[in-house]
Amino acid sequence: MTEPEQHVEVARAESERGELVLRRRTRPGAPDVLELRVNGVFVMDTLETGSEIEMAALALDLVEAPVDVVIGGLGLGFTTQRVLADPRVEKVTVVEIEEPLIGWMRDGTVPHGPGLLADRRLQIVNADISMAVAEARQGHDLLLLDVDNGPHYLVHRDNAELYRERFLTQCRELLNPGGVLVVWSSDHSPELAARIATVFGEVDEKAYDVLLQDRPETYYLYSARR
Structure with a gap:
């Protein structure tokens, strides 16, 4: 047994x-x-990290020179790790609202955290992504958003605003011409796809199959170019 x-x-x-x-x-x-x-x-x-890594890989493939990257959500660092593995990347800003999570990554509570955060190209900002985007200046090549479980399974109710046209428009204005937004979702969301398409003019949806604690699941990546 x-x-x-x-x-x-x-x-x-x-x-x-x-x-x-x-x-x-x-x-x-x-x-x-x-x-x-x-x-x-x-x-x-730390077992099923495929979609977090694929999110970064997808974004990096869509831009010829992803010099400056913004990531909404630190999580356990796997999206950030994949972005930093690309030698074209010169600057990565990760916006994470939960200070304790940043601390666990820094002090080794998450064992791979200290090595990841030691990269000199990386800046961690303890802030709400909506405020960070509203206050940021244009000039980024990639913006990756993985701050929740998607619009249908919110961890925090206020995060619903992150999937609406007002915030998506702010994201678009933050990007350089040709820059790309990628949004992670744990569920298929035609509504989110439609909103992104309204703001950016088009959207691409990619399904990603995973095995989560022995259960098959499908996650979704929504991308759009300025």
Whole structure:
């Protein structure tokens, strides 16, 4: 009989938006897995990172010179890691609203965090992505948004604004001509696709199949060019 998976809490923090929990899943004969939950909702883990990596790879393939990249959402760092692996990239700004998560990455609570954050091209900004985009200046080649589970499975209710035309228009204005926006979603969203197309003139949808804790799931990447 297969022994059951064990869950061990690694770190916990409270913010004005609620509770963040980092826990370790262990199973005999298998590598340990770190899992991030926000207000009890699964956000991501270190086992199934394919869609986070693909998000970065897709964006990088769409721009000839992705010199300056903005990423909304640090998570466990896999999108950032893939962006930094591209030698064309000279500057990466990651906007993360949850200060404890940044701390866990910096202090080694997330083991691969210190090495990732040591890259001199990387700047971590502790802020709300909506405010950061509103206050930023134009001049970015890529803008990657992975700050929630998508418009249909919000971790924070206020994040609904991030999938509406007003914010998407601000994202468009932030990009250089030819720059690309990519938005991650855990679910198919024709409404989001339509809004992006309204703002940018077109949108491309890509489905990405994953195996999440032994369950088949499909995530979606929505991209558009200024």
